[in-house]
Amino acid sequence: MVETREQKERGSIKIFIQVRDLHKDFKLGKEDINILKGINLDIEQGEMVALLGPSGSGKSTFLNVLGGLVPPTSGDIMIRDYHISEMLENELCLFRREHLGFIFQSYNLISTMTAMENVALALTFAGVKKEIRKKRAIEALEVVGLVDRMGHKPSELSGGQQQRVSIARALVNHPEIILADEPTGNLDSKTSADIMEMIYRLNREENQTFVIVTHDPDTTKYCTKVIHMQDGLIESEVNQ
Amino acid sequence: MKFRTILTIIGVVIGTSSIIVMVSIGNGAQKSITDELSGIGSVTTLQVYQDLSSMGMTSMGSGKTEDKPILNDDAIKDMKKIDGVVAVTPVVNLSGGEIEVDREQYGVSLMGVDYGVLEDMRYETTSGKKPGANDENSVILGKDILTSLTYTGASTQLTESEVKPEDLIGQNISMTIKRTNANGEEEIKTQKLKVTGVLESTGGNEDYSVIANYNLVTELNEWQTGKKANVKKQGYTQALVTVEDSTVVNAVTTEVEAMEFTVFSMQQILDSMGSVFQMLQILLGGIGGVALLVACIGIVNTMTMSIYERTKEIGIMKVIGASISDIRNMFIAESTMIGLIGGLVGIVISLVLSVLINLIAGFFIGGEGGVTISFITPGLVIFALVFSALVGLLSGVRPAIKAANLSSLDAIRSE
Numbered sequence: 103m104v105e106t107r108e109q110k111e112r113g114s115i116k117i118f119i120q121v122r123d124l125h126k127d128f129k130l131g132k133e134d135i136n137i138l139k140g141i142n143l144d145i146e147q148g149e150m151v152a153l154l155g156p157s158g159s160g161k162s163t164f165l166n167v168l169g170g171l172v173p174p175t176s177g178d179i180m181i182r183d184y185h186i187s188e189m190l191e192n193e194l195c196l197f198r199r200e201h202l203g204f205i206f207q208s209y210n211l212i213s214t215m216t217a218m219e220n221v222a223l224a225l226t227f228a229g230v231k232k233e234i235r236k237k238r239a240i241e242a243l244e245v246v247g248l249v250d251r252m253g254h255k256p257s258e259l260s261g262g263q264q265q266r267v268s269i270a271r272a273l274v275n276h277p278e279i280i281l282a283d284e285p286t287g288n289l290d291s292k293t294s295a296d297i298m299e300m301i302y303r304l305n306r307e308e309n310q311t312f313v314i315v316t317h318d319p320d321t322t323k324y325c326t327k328v329i330h331m332q333d334g335l336i337e338s339e340v341n342q
Numbered sequence: 343m344k345f346r347t348i349l350t351i352i353g354v355v356i357g358t359s360s361i362i363v364m365v366s367i368g369n370g371a372q373k374s375i376t377d378e379l380s381g382i383g384s385v386t387t388l389q390v391y392q393d394l395s396s397m398g399m400t401s402m403g404s405g406k407t408e409d410k411p412i413l414n415d416d417a418i419k420d421m422k423k424i425d426g427v428v429a430v431t432p433v434v435n436l437s438g439g440e441i442e443v444d445r446e447q448y449g450v451s452l453m454g455v456d457y458g459v460l461e462d463m464r465y466e467t468t469s470g471k472k473p474g475a476n477d478e479n480s481v482i483l484g485k486d487i488l489t490s491l492t493y494t495g496a497s498t499q500l501t502e503s504e505v506k507p508e509d510l511i512g513q514n515i516s517m518t519i520k521r522t523n524a525n526g527e528e529e530i531k532t533q534k535l536k537v538t539g540v541l542e543s544t545g546g547n548e549d550y551s552v553i554a555n556y557n558l559v560t561e562l563n564e565w566q567t568g569k570k571a572n573v574k575k576q577g578y579t580q581a582l583v584t585v586e587d588s589t590v591v592n593a594v595t596t597e598v599e600a601m602e603f604t605v606f607s608m609q610q611i612l613d614s615m616g617s618v619f620q621m622l623q624i625l626l627g628g629i630g631g632v633a634l635l636v637a638c639i640g641i642v643n644t645m646t647m648s649i650y651e652r653t654k655e656i657g658i659m660k661v662i663g664a665s666i667s668d669i670r671n672m673f674i675a676e677s678t679m680i681g682l683i684g685g686l687v688g689i690v691i692s693l694v695l696s697v698l699i700n701l702i703a704g705f706f707i708g709g710e711g712g713v714t715i716s717f718i719t720p721g722l723v724i725f726a727l728v729f730s731a732l733v734g735l736l737s738g739v740r741p742a743i744k745a746a747n748l749s750s751l752d753a754i755r756s757e
Contacts, residue, residue: 171661171750198662199662210754212659227663227665
């Protein structure tokens with residue numbers, strides 16, 4: 103792991119995610135609340151970044167802005183050559199489909215669909231043919247070790263299994279970046295460790311870039327970069 | 343499938359079937375009446391008159407030879423040449439004849455036609471046969487000729503004679519006509535007529551007339567009026583044009599009208615009745631349409647509810663890469679399916695209802711070969727299906743746009 107980091111630092115690996123002076127205000131009644139107050143950040147390809155901070159520090163909002171789910175008030179986000187902050191909603195949809203995967207604390211699976219269908223859904227919108235969708239969904243479920251439960255609905259799966267389905271869904275498009283909002287927040291420590299091990303493995307094997315919002319210091323040990331946020335600003339940025 | 347969706351589909355089913363059944367009743371009424379009219383045969387016969395306005399001009403006494411064409415033998419020859427025309431005959435009428443049958447007097451009118459083309463005309467005899475081309479004094483009797491007004495003493499009333507026209511076939515009857523001569527004296531002429539057949543009902547004047555040879559009727563007319571007929575200059579008052587079948591009626595009508603004659607055909611009546619029935623169908627369809635409108639509101643309601651319920655799902659889909667149009671199309675497809683399924687079930691139910699209505703009507707009204715109260719055309723079925731799908735589609739548009747424009751983050755956070 104240390105070797106890869108050194109490779110990146112010395113090599114020609116360019117900056118993958120570039121955030122410049124990012125602001126986000128929310129209107130609460132008549133008042134403007136500044137959630138993000140000017141964030142600057144560079145992330146390289148293949149990094150695994152942990153975003154830590156107390157509630158209200160803006161870490162989740164930052165992740166959502168990064169994923170194009172919320173437009174920033176001002177500032178610029180570039181992922182590869184794309185100006186996320188300037189994209190229209192439909193362009194963002196296409197961008198998410200091709201480049202981003204999401205993992206949520208509450209899994210966000212569709213309750214009426216089986217594990218396999220949930221994973222394949224992301225491919226449906228990309229216009230992938232049905233047989234190929236199924237094949238790739240099964241491959242993704244293999245990666246998370248859930249092929250034997252692919253016919254089960256989310257309600258028939260444990261929390262850890264549900265989170266693994268949602269990871270498989272995030273993986274199925276082979277995105278370059280996976281954004282995870284408290285992926286282990288609802289899980290016990292044993293399952294949390296399993297999930298983090300899996301994310302770590304994916305990060306190394308597939309060279310996917312992860313940005314993980316967490317409040318659990320245990321998860322940070324898997325990460326290459328740990329960012330502490332406080333009051334809408336980056337307080338500290340530690341490479342490890 | 344959700345209970346709510348099933349209820350919505352039932353709404354569409356009721357809407358669709360009420361439209362179909364309503365319109366089918368309009369159709370049924372039209373069909374029975376047009377069948378009735380077409381059945382009486384004269385659909386393929388056009389009545390041609392001298393242009394009425396030109397007759398007006400002569401009566402006003404301009405003295406000049408009019409430039410309007412005259413319905414004479416040349417005109418009849420020209421009409422004969424029109425595509426689809428089978429036979430053309432001049433018609434000359436004589437009224438005021440009287441015949442005596444079984445010691446009863448019957449007033450009759452004679453309708454003289456060209457016996458040379460009688461074979462080609464749509465005059466069919468129910469019994470007996472048509473006279474030949476040279477049978478000067480042979481006639482065919484209209485089927486209601488003896489039920490026409492009978493003179494019993496001072497009063498006139500419609501009574502049916504005990505003698506049927508068929509009984510007269512092969513017999514000679516004598517007809518008398520009267521005229522008042524120059525001295526004011528009444529003269530009577532008796533004409534022997536040989537009955538060869540009875541005419542099938544045409545629904546027109548023929549039923550109450552005696553069909554006779556054109557030459558004979560002209561002769562009698564000349565005697566009655568004391569004037570020679572001048573066909574070449576004055577033309578015939580009427581001609582009958584028989585065409586191949588009902589499909590060429592309108593084309594032939596147009597051509598004859600182009601010759602500046604006035605044309606009258608059963609087809610014109612049918613056409614004008616067609617627009618009346620169209621109005622009736624729109625009215626009936628509109629009544630059914632109200633039910634479909636209510637169903638339409640039901641679809642909007644169901645779709646809106648469904649979107650509230652599935653907000654989180656929509657959010658998830660948007661996050662994992664569904665575009666605005668993906669979401670919109672998904673919901674529009676769903677509401678179109680509601681419309682389409684409702685339409686299909688509605689069609690099946692209306693077909694069953696239509697058969698039932700006709701069966702029950704047949705039971706009460708009677709009549710042979712069933713009764714057509716409700717008549718469903720393939721066009722009506724296709725219209726209903728397309729219309730119900732369209733209603734579903736349109737009802738889904740607003741909710742679908744609403745769904746597509748949900749903020750993905752807000753949607754994903756909702757429970």
